[in-house]
Amino acid sequence: MPQILITKDVKADDVDLLTAAFKKAKAISVEKKEQSNGKYTLTATFPDPKK
Amino acid sequence: MGGLIRSGFRSVATVVLVVAASALTGCVFVTDGPKRLYPVDVEAEMVRQAIGRLDLSRLANSAADRNAFIAARMYAIDMQYTAYESALTRERQNVGFGAAAATLGLTTASGLLAPVATKNILTGAAGFITGTRAAYDNDVLLAQSVQWIQSQMRAKRGEIYGRIVSGMQLSTSEYPLAAALSDLEAYYRAGTFTGGMLSTSEVLAADAQAVEEEKRESITVTYGSTSSTVALRACLMNPDVKEDDLIALTKPPTPRAFARLLVDASGAAETRRNNLLGKARQAGICR
Numbered sequence: 001m002p003q004i005l006i007t008k009d010v011k012a013d014d015v016d017l018l019t020a021a022f023k024k025a026k027a028i029s030v031e032k033k034e035q036s037n038g039k040y041t042l043t044a045t046f047p048d049p050k051k
Numbered sequence: 052m053g054g055l056i057r058s059g060f061r062s063v064a065t066v067v068l069v070v071a072a073s074a075l076t077g078c079v080f081v082t083d084g085p086k087r088l089y090p091v092d093v094e095a096e097m098v099r100q101a102i103g104r105l106d107l108s109r110l111a112n113s114a115a116d117r118n119a120f121i122a123a124r125m126y127a128i129d130m131q132y133t134a135y136e137s138a139l140t141r142e143r144q145n146v147g148f149g150a151a152a153a154t155l156g157l158t159t160a161s162g163l164l165a166p167v168a169t170k171n172i173l174t175g176a177a178g179f180i181t182g183t184r185a186a187y188d189n190d191v192l193l194a195q196s197v198q199w200i201q202s203q204m205r206a207k208r209g210e211i212y213g214r215i216v217s218g219m220q221l222s223t224s225e226y227p228l229a230a231a232l233s234d235l236e237a238y239y240r241a242g243t244f245t246g247g248m249l250s251t252s253e254v255l256a257a258d259a260q261a262v263e264e265e266k267r268e269s270i271t272v273t274y275g276s277t278s279s280t281v282a283l284r285a286c287l288m289n290p291d292v293k294e295d296d297l298i299a300l301t302k303p304p305t306p307r308a309f310a311r312l313l314v315d316a317s318g319a320a321e322t323r324r325n326n327l328l329g330k331a332r333q334a335g336i337c338r
Contacts, residue, residue, distance in 0.1 A: 021313050
């Protein structure tokens with residue numbers, strides 16, 4: 001089962017930096033969603049460590 | 052017959068003496084390293100004199116003078132730490148290695164020597180040493196704890212070393228002398244046994260919590276940017292750094308557990324992140 005990491009309150013300036021970092025850390029996918037306060041929530045999916 | 056028995060006892064005595072000597076002296080063939088150009092005390096005195104020649108009134112306003120002061124103090128702390136760590140390692144080796152070598156030596160010798168009496172004596176002696184070792188069990192446990200604490204001391208020192216070196220790049224208003232002195236004190240304290248024990252218990256508790264949380268399918272964290280998140284991300288994004296090396300140092304060693312340390316603003320994550328950075332610097336992965 002894939003593992004999910006949800007990161008709240010990411011500043012707009014840091015979204016791309018963190019997305020690139022998550023991808024280098026083996027994230028299968030990274031999705032961003034804007035919060036009502038102008039910050040973002042990043043949802044990164046990582047592979048199942050048991051496989 | 053009497054001569055044979057005396058000869059047998061002489062052989063036994065020789066083996067027992069040699070093994071006992073190994074047990075008592077521990078790792079006699081492992082030394083601390085090559086001889087120093089100056090003994091630590093002499094060099095520490097030289098550093099003390101060099102610091103005395105610095106114009107202390109300039110330290111607060113001149114980054115170059117401040118850095119010379121910091122570097123001299125760090126070098127002095129490093130020298131003393133090396134001697135302290137070597138002494139700790141020697142103590143650790145003397146307990147575990149001595150007991151193990153004695154048991155191994157005696158039981159091996161009893162197998163090689165045929166006469167029943169000799170074998171019985173040797174096995175009896177081995178039993179004595181094994182019994183002694185049973186009494187050492189707590190010491191061996193302590194020795195293993197010491198090894199772990201030593202590695203935590205190194206990791207914590209590595210973490211604070213990184214903080215100080217980063218501070219040295221800044222101006223005296225951004226990294227004032229007072230902050231540098233505070234970091235130097237933290238650097239010294241990280242190399243003490245008490246500092247190592249505190250660091251060990253903090254990291255163990257934080258790791259245990261993380262391992263438990265890692266069982267969940269989904270983890271939610273609040274983002275925070277600190278000097279350690281920036282340093283870990285910079286290390287990861289260095290093209291020469293392999294992500295697998297950093298993931299392997301993380302507990303548990305999974306991509307998500309590592310990725311969490313890139314963003315998590317909690318205090319437990321900060322402890323684990325700093326520990327990871329310390330280990331990565333020690334391993335030469337991160338700067």
